[in-house]
Amino acid sequence: MSKRQLAMVMDLNKCIGCQTCTVACKTQWTNRNGREYMYWNNVETYPGEGYPKKWMELGGGFDAAGDLQPGIIPNIEADYGVPWDYNYDSLAEQNLLSDDPTPACRPDQSPTWGPNWDEDQGAGNFPNDNYFFYLPRICNHCSNPGCLSACPRDAIFKREEDGVVLVDLDRCQGYRYCIAGCPYKKIYFNPKISKSEKCILCFPRIEQGLPPACAQSCVGRIRFVGFLDDEESQVYKLVHKYKVAIPLRPDYGTQPNVYYIPPTEAPPKFDSEGRIIEGSSRVPIEELEKLFGPAVHDAIKTIKAEKEKRKKTGESELMDILIAYQHKDMFRLDHNYYVEVAKKKGMKPMPLVDERYVAGKYTKPSSISHFKVHA
Amino acid sequence: MRGVVQVAAALSLAASVMLAGTVVEAVKVKSLDGIKCGADLIRKNAKFTKVAVYPQTTVQMNDKKANELNKDAKAKLVDVAAFTDGKSVALIVRWPDKTKDVFDCYCSDKYPDGFAVQFASDASNPEKLPYIGMGSDGRPVAIYIRKAYGTIYEPNGDGNVEFQVNPHNVNAFGEDLKKFEKEVEKRGLKTYQRAFVSEGFRSMTEIKDDSAKFRTDMHYVEKNGGMWGGLVVRPIEDEYAKPAKGEYAVAVAVWDGKELQRDGLKRLSGWIAVKLPGGDHAQLEKVVTEQVQGDVNKGQELAMTNCASCHRWKGAEMAPKYMAPDLSNIGGQATAAYIKESIVDPNAVIVPGYNRNAHPNFSWYMVDENGNRTSAMPPFNYLKPEEINDLTAYMQTLKAEVEK
Incomplete structure (x- = not known):
C-alpha cells in the first residue's frame, strides 16, 4: 500500500464509445517501438469478447485466501489482434488499366481478430431486450497488484507517493508472469524490446499539472482524477x-483504484407487441453484479434516489458532480504535493504547464497565480 | 511386484548417476581469441563431461500453460567442457533439444531456447557454496545468459531519446527518413547476451557498466535429433568471480522455449567443479561428488516425520502448496554439504522464494527492521549425526528421472 493513492472514476452512464481516449493514449504512448498492438486504454462493448479476447477467463488475481492464481498469456494474433496497415503504396503505384480495376484501400493482411471486433453487438433480441454498454479500461493501479506479485525479479513497483504501478524496464527481463498474474490483462509484452509495459497513468503529465491523456480528451467528460484521501476531490x-x-x-x-459509476440509465424493454414494459431495464442486474460485486445494488439505489431528489428539489451534489461541469473540478492533481515529493528526493520538480488542475489536499486554490480561468 | 519396480527404479537411478558427472577438466589451449561454436579447437580438444540438469521445482510460477507442459519434466544430460588460455576461461555447453525455438516474431506468448552459466564468486569454502538457485545472501554468483532471440531492440540503451520517436513524428521525409530508420536500427539492435550478479533469486542485477568482459555464442545443429551448442568466455579472474585453488564452482542451466521455459522455469545442474590445469584441487571436487552413505529407508521415514509437514516433493504432497521450497529435485541440484547445512542451520542460506505479496500466508522468512532475514524453518540440530546422514542420503535420491 502506498502512502497516497491517485484514483480515477469513470461514469459508464456517459461513455459513448467514441474511442477518443484510446486514440489519445495510443498517439501519446503506444504507436511505436513494439507497442503497436497494445491499448493501455481501450473501450470495449459489454457484453462482448473484450480486449484481449475473453480476458475475464484468463486467470490471475487472488483467491479468497490471498494466493496468487495462475493465468494464461494471450496471443497477439488470436487474442489482441495484429495492427494492420493499408495498401497505400500499391494504391499509389498501380496501373488502373492493367491492375485491379476496382482500387480500394484494403488491409495489407487478412486480419481475423482485433480490438472491438464485436463492437456494438451486445446481447439480447432486437428490439425487445437487446442491450450493451461501453466499458473503458485502463490499468487499475491496484493496491494489491497481481502483476507486481507475480514478478520473479521485483521489476514492478508501486510508487510510494501516488500508488501508480510501474515497470522498472532496467530490471524487467520479459518473463511475462505479470501478464498471467494480472486478472485484467492490462500489462503487455513488448516483443521488440522483450520487456513488459503498461499504462503509467500519464505520471509525467500529472507531475506537470496535466490530467492523463485519456481523461483530458474524454468528450463525454466521464473521467474524474484525484487523490482518494483528498476530501474535496470529486473522486473522494x-x-x-x-x-x-x-x-x-x-x-x-x-x-483496483479505477472506479466505475455503474450504468443505471438503460431504456426499458419491449414486450412481444412492441409495448414498453414499465419499470424494466435492459441491462440485467446480474451482469452488473458480476462486474461490480454486490455493492452495485446500493450504488444504483443512491444514484436513483439522488436523481429523484434533484428532480423534486433542484438540489443534489451528486448529480452536480456527475454532470461534470468543469474540468478544473474533475481533476485535482495536487501539484504542490508533487513538488514537495521531488524536493524530498533531491530531484528537480517538473515545471507546471497548466494551472487549472493543480488544486488538492496540499495545494490550495489561492496558490494558483497568474493563469486565471473564468468560472 | 512393487519390490521389483522399486529395484528397477533404483537401478535406473544408479545408471543415471553413473552417467552424469560433476567434474570438468579445463583444457589448456594457446588462445581463446575469437572462439565460436563449432570451432575446430572445440571439436578436437574438448573433454566433455555429461552433466545432468534437473527441472527447477523449488517454486512454481503462475503461468498455467507452462506449468501444465512442465508438470512431469524430466532431467536432461548436457555436455560440459572448459578451456583456458591462461587469460580467459571458456565454458562449452552442448544440450539436446528437438526444436530450435528462436524468438524473432511479433508475438507475446513464445519463448526462446537459451542457456546460462553461473560462477560462484568465491568457492574457497566448498562446504559453504552459494545457493544453487542464483546465489544467496553474502554468497554471490556471476551469471552469463545467452538466449536465442533474433535481435532485441534496447530502448534508450545509450540514452538517445531522439531516436525513439515514431518515424511519423520525425521531421524527415524520403531519403532522410530512411537514414533515420537505419540509425535507429544501428543504435537499437543487440544480441541477447547478458551478465548478472546475484545473491539469491529476485536480487539478480544486470551488469550494465561494461565491467564484466565476456562473450557468448549459441548455435543449433539438426543432427542427432537436434542439439544446441553454447559458449561463454570470460576472464580467469575479475571482480565478479575468481577460481579458488585452480577450481571454479560452476552450474549450467538450459531453457526450452517449446516448453514455455524462461526465468526459474528451466533445467539446472548442481555445482560442477571446473578444474584449471595445474594447481591443487581436490577440495571442491570432493564436495560436488559427495554421495552420502546412509540408510535411505530410514531417511525417508525421518523426512516424512520431520520435513513433509512443510515441504513437498514428489511422493510427499501433504504440506500446503506454497509453505516451503519444493524438494522434488533437491538431490539433483544441491550438494550433500548444502543439504546438511540447511537441516542443522536453516538461516545459513535463506531461499527468498515467492514474491512476498503472492502468497502472504506463507512467509519463508521473517525480516527485522535492519533487513536481516530469519528462516521460518526451525533448526533440526537435535537430530543425531547418523539421522542427518540418513536424511541427507534420502534427499539425494530426490530428483527427476533423466530423459532417454
Missing part, C-alpha cells in the same frame, strides 16, 4: 462519500 466524493463509484471485478482481490 464519488468513491467514499456517496459510494456510487465501485471497482471492476473486486472478486479478483487486487483492490
